[in-house]
Amino acid sequence: MAQQMLQGATIAEQKGYSENIFVSALLHDVGHFTSEFGTFSMDDTKDRFHENSGAEVLQDFFPKLVTDCVRYNVAAKQYLCATHPSYFDRPCAASLHSLNFQGGRMSEDEIKDFERNPNLKEIIAVRYLDDVGKHANMEIPQFSYYAPMV
DSSP states (O other): OOOHHHHHHHHHHTOOOOOOOHHHHHHTTTTTHHTOOOOTTTOSSSOOOHHHHHHHHHTTOHHHHHHHHHTTTHHHHHHHHOOOOGGGGGSSSHHHHHHHHOOOOOOHHHHHHHOOOOHHHHHHHHHHHHHHHOOOOOOOOHHHHTOOOO
């Protein structure tokens, strides 16, 4: 999981995103490491709410943009599944598995509410970085490279 987070940050930097976006990509799944509910497993049958626990840990130390990208990462997946049917081709098996117990696709009302978030564009960008940051042999810098930005 940490490898995937580093990959997302690396891709964000390579694509010229702002520092807040690649820090968000780096930290988007930090809740998997901080949650009292433990880390994700393909055997899971219930949500561990990693997005909430991650955002709570970060909220006193990072701008709202970063914590929104963490807090709404699952919502972004639900949103994209509801609004872009081809999105189902992007996420990995684990992401699609967890979607089932994270509430599935958003309803029309949920879509309208989600679209009111002033950080929607950035939240979606980090979601896409989450999806592409899953390469088996990608060369990435160590976390220490990003530490000064964090």
